[in-house]
């Protein structure tokens with residue numbers, strides 16, 4: 347059988363794309379390396395921009411029903427321990443944190459419920475293009491599709507197999523764990539600058555804290571020791587890990603190949619927007635493919651997709667770059683925290699822009 351669309355990866359990008367493809371009447375298949383539910387290195391925070399996409403997936407109530415925390419504020423902590431606290435918008439569709447095992451599983455179930463064929467524990471290993479795409483997997487099973495979507499994250503196999511993946515630079519590493527929620531932590535995000543990098547913390551339910559550490563490879567073990575002391579963790583605390591933290595974007599040179607989510611562009615995780623970009627780019631790709639298969643002008647639709655994809659980031663990337671500058675030099679990040687203690691208006695403005703922008 348030749349599917350309309352084969353989607354590699356069932357993170358928020360792949361599963362959202364699959365659901366929107368199914369809603370448009372396309373026959374699609376999702377190939378996912380892991381068995382769900384699975385955790386993922388992430389801060390687990392859902393930016394409010396996600397809500398409109400979640401609504402279009404008809405999952406709003408199901409997301410609210412997942413164990414989660416409503417996040418009311420962000421505390422920035424400088425290297426010397428000085429703090430500044432900013433309120434997040436207290437709106438109905440507020441910023442929440444929810445474990446990726448639960449959120450991603452819900453998105454994948456929705457895709458399956460809408461008719462998508464889903465193959466878990468299925469790792470894509472080779473691609474051939476001969477009129478349509480042939481996708482080989484580690485299990486020996488092959489799949490065929492007219493359109494191929496790389497939704498397989500920052501180290502995208504699809505991009506690598508197409509010789510499009512930028513050279514890996516192990517500039518920084520992230521570690522992540524769910525640990526016992528410290529007493530009286532509160533419903534807040536903590537972004538803490540440390541001499542070796544930074545830490546992000548957010549409660550994900552009534553008894554667990556998401557703890558992320560980000561630093562350069564030589565500094566990461568010092569960050570881990572800091573976390574062990576700070577949160578009284580055992581030396582054998584299991585950590586999930588991921589690298590690189592950022593890399594150059596990947597663009598498709600083929601008319602029938604799309605990259606969405608992190609496989610297309612990885613943003614600095616400090617601002618917690620990756621899940622939104624993943625879901626929305628999945629929606630944009632599904633819409634473009636549905637139009638092309640209906641007979642709309644292929645090059646025109648592709649141009650429109652690329653414009654809309656770039657438009658998602660417009661006006662927001664500069665904040666991301668600022669965040670990146672601050673986290674690469676924690677002293678600079680700490681300077682912002684000190685400055686915000688005297689005049690919080692700039693930090694307030696940046697935080698409001700990230701967490702309340704009315705995106706589509």
Ligand SMILES: Cc1cc2nc3c(=O)[nH]c(=O)nc-3n(C[C@H](O)[C@H](O)[C@H](O)COP(=O)(O)OP(=O)(O)OC[C@H]3O[C@@H](n4cnc5c(N)ncnc54)[C@H](O)[C@@H]3O)c2cc1C
Pocket residue numbers: 354355356357358359360377378379380386387388389390391392393468469470471497498499500502503504520521522558560588591606607608609615617618619620621622624
């Ligand atoms: C430290 C850190 C903290 C972050 N915090 C936040 C946050 O709080 N909020 C936020 O919005 N974003 C955050 N992000 C970013 C967010 O995690 C990503 O942007 C998001 O996961 C991207 O989704 P995706 O679907 O594109 O890719 P992914 O979620 O990475 O999913 C890719 C999927 O592809 C599968 N896959 C990979 N290779 C293959 C293969 N060969 N064959 C089959 N399947 C394959 C993987 O198993 C995976 O399930 C953070 C990132 C980091 C590193």
